[in-house]
Amino acid sequence: MIVILTQCFPSRTGGIESLISNLALGLSKDNKVIVFADRHHLFFDAIYDNNVKDHFLVRRASGLKFFRRRRKIKELKPFVLSGKVTCVIAESWKSLELCIDLLNNKKIPTICLAHGNELLQTNSKKIKKIFNILNQTNAIVANSNYTLSLVKQFGLKKPILERIYPGTLDFQKIKETKINKIQGHPIMLTLARLEKRKGHFFVLNCIEKLKNEFSNLQYIIAGEGPELSYLKKIVKDKKLDKNVIFLGKINDSEKKYIFSKTDLMIMPTIDESKNRSIEGFGISYIEAALFGIPSIASNVGGTSEAVFHNKTGIVLNHIDELEVNVRELLTNQEKRKHLGKEAKIRALNDLQWDNITNQYLSLISSITEI
Secondary structure, eight states: EEEEEEOTTTOOOOOOHHHHHHHHHHHTTSSSSEEEEEEOOHHHHHHHHHHTTTOEEEEEOOOHHHHHHHHHHHHHHHHHHTOOOOOEEEEGGGGTTTTTTHHHHHOOEEEEEESGGGGGOOOOHHHHHHHHHHSSSEEESSSSSSHHHHHHHHSSSSSEEEEEOOOBBBOSSSSSOOTTOOOOSSEEEEEEEOOOOOOHHHHHHHHHTTTTTTOOOOOOOOEOOTHHHHHHHHHTTTTOTTTTTEEEEEHHHHHHHHHHEEEEHOOOOOBBGGGGGSSSSSSSHHHHTTOOOOOOEETTTTTTHHHHHTTTEEESGGGGGGHHHHHHHHOOHHHHHHHHHHHHHHHHOOHHHHHHHHHHHHHHHHHHOO
16 A cells, blocks of 8 residues: 655645646556545545545545644554555655654655755754655655755755656546637747746736737736736736736646647746745646647756757746747747657657656665665
C-alpha cells in the first residue's frame, strides 16, 4: 500500500494538484493507493473523490489548519500501525512535519516532493526545521534541476536526491466544453494562478502595443488569484476590454477547448524569490505543448526546463524582449508551427504520465530495498 499525504489536491486546481492527482492515478494501476488530503470544497471534493473511487481511496481532513493537520495524522496512524504501508509520499516537507518520526520508527520509507516556493526561506528557525524534516526522509524528488539545486543548498546527508519532471494530463479521453467568449485571432493564453510572478502585467503592456497591428488579437487569462482586481483595472485603464477576457477557474473540459483555439502560450515569469515566489517548472507550458502550442517563458527558476529556447518555444533572458518575440511568433506562422510541433514531440516522448510513474516506481523500489 502506498500512502500519499498532501495539502494540495483536487477539486482545487493548480500544478501541484495536477501532479499529485496524476501520480496517484499512475501508481494505483499496480498498487493500492490511499490519499490523505485537505478538504477544500465539500461538494466539488465529493465529485472528484467519487470519480476516482475505482482507482484509489481519498480521505479528507477539514477544519482550521492546526486541527486539520492533526486530524489527518490521526487518520493515518492506524494504516501505519497495520504494517501494510510500503511507502509514504508527501507533496512537501509540510505534510511530513507531524509524522516523520512515527514513519521512521515504523521503518516506513518516505519520499518528499519539492516544488520550489516552499524551500525559499530566510528565517533561520524555519530553515533548520526544513532541514531536520528533509534529512529524515529516504528520498526527495524535485520537479526540476533548478529546484534540485535549492534542495542541495540544505546540505542533506541521508536522502536520495532525484529530479523527476511532472507529467502532463492525457486529454484524449476528456470531452471539451465550448466557451463562447473565445472568438479572436490570433489567440494568446496565460493559464496560471493570478500571481505577480506569472507576468500577466507585462503581457498586458505588450497587448496594448500590438492591438493595432492585430485587430482581432485576443488574450485569454485563465485562473484565479490575488492579482485579479489589479489586472482587471489595468485592462480597463488601457482600454483592452475587446482584447482581453478573464475566464476564472476552468476545468479540464474547458481547458481542452481553450487549447484547441490557442496559437501561443505565454507566461513570462519574473523573479519574486525575495517574496518566496518562484516558478519551479511550469506544467502549463507542457499541457499547451500537447496541443502543438509553443510557449514564451522567461529564464527564471525552472521554466527553461519546461520550454527549450528556439526548439519548443522562446525563453526570454530579459522581460524587455517580450514584445519583439510575441510579434515575431504571431506574424511568422511557419516558425510558430515548427516550435509547436517540436513541443508536442517532447511532451509525448518525455512527459507522459506512464513514463513519469515508472520513474517513481523505480525510486520506490530502490528505497524499499534499503
